[in-house]
Amino acid sequence: MKWDWSAVADFMPYFWDGLLVTLQILVLGSLISFALGLVWALLMRVPTRWVTWPVGAVTEFVRNTPLLVQLFFLFYVLPEWGITFSALTTGVFAIGLHYSTYTMQVYRAGIEAVPVGQWEAATALNLPLRRTWTAVILPQAVRRVVPALGNYVISMLKDTPLLMAITVLEMLGEARLFAQQQFQFTEPLTVIGFAFIVISYLASLALRALERRLVH
């Protein structure tokens, strides 16, 4: 095996395309998982089984089936029912949905960790329920769970290549395509390997900075 710098140079235009797609998946998928996970966590606290049972069943199902199966299902089965989205849209939604079933548990733990005295003080001050959530409980809960949410962002980054299976050309997809056309595997795969390390390192730095800001 020999290292060929010119192959690296040839790969770079494709790499930038793939990087852009990977980052899109990561950022949009994270936002979806943060928002949807919070919705699930809040719905699970609605005091009626008519809400908690279906939400619990659906999220349990999504959490315990493979993301790859969900990707295939959304990409190949939904169009048969007349619902069609681009591969990237489908992939972003699938990965966001899948991870929302993890983040909901993180939020739940964060909400439960807010001392009961905070609820009591809010009652004593007659704060409306909505205001108690938005001004008292969630700010404290979210602050507690930022590190755990951050771990799922890194985790999600490492799952983004699964979207290759539904034809999304993220970094691995571009690398594979390049490799198959040029018969050069080492260089593109090494380049994207480093790229994954750099992205997760930068993401963890950003999250640590966010944590520090939230503590003060």
Next chain:
Amino acid sequence: MSTDTHAPFEKDPGSPRGTGELIRLEKVTKRFGDHTVLDNLDFSVDTGKHVTLIGPSGSGKTTILRLLMTLLKPDEGTITVDGDRLFPASEKQVREVRKKIGMVFQQFNLFPNMTVLRNITEAPVTVLGMSKDAAEERARELLEMVGLSEHIDKHPAQLSGGQQQRVAIARALAMRPQVLLLDEVTSALDPELVAGVLDVLRDIARSTDITMLCVTHEMNFARDISDQVLMFDSGRIIEAGPPEKIFSEPEHDRTREFLSAVL
């Protein structure tokens, strides 16, 4: 609002407060599982009075405060505040009646994500609909009263326990409640911080017409501020009277035993 320019509290001789019954519990029973904490309790407090509840732990004193704050619901009985039913009552009615009641907790329960100022202005603005300026002006007055003006922009974690509790008192008073419930407000404090909090409460008891219901183990404080002391045992009031009488010549053996243990 013109009232907001007044000092935090003034005795108003023309006010209808200070007369009549403000709080009434009738035949209130509260059980936790098999344990009956309050047993068919009847009990009322007149407007403007300072009533202290004493008794061994588990005797139901704190439960009464928590029932009045609607943090708990009784199993039986009725609770009335200022002529309005607090239990049983609709959620809407509860929200209205609850505005008349404020509470200070053993563990302060300040909102750690807000500054001292916002802890105090949050409810007046969102619940009473006060303007932000008016609420802040009132918060400044109250903070001055509890001696914490210079800490207005700090967060609770930057304050000592005693300071946090004084902020909590200001926060409760900012809602202009008719009744202030004090639930062992010095029990979680280091001994050297207790006096500062009690001084603030003595000051409020002396200079305002607010009705106070107080659960405390600080007997000297109870003697100073109380119009009436209620001795609880096993969910019943076994003795009631002015502090001079309860503390000096209690009639009941259980009261004597309790006082000799805590004094």
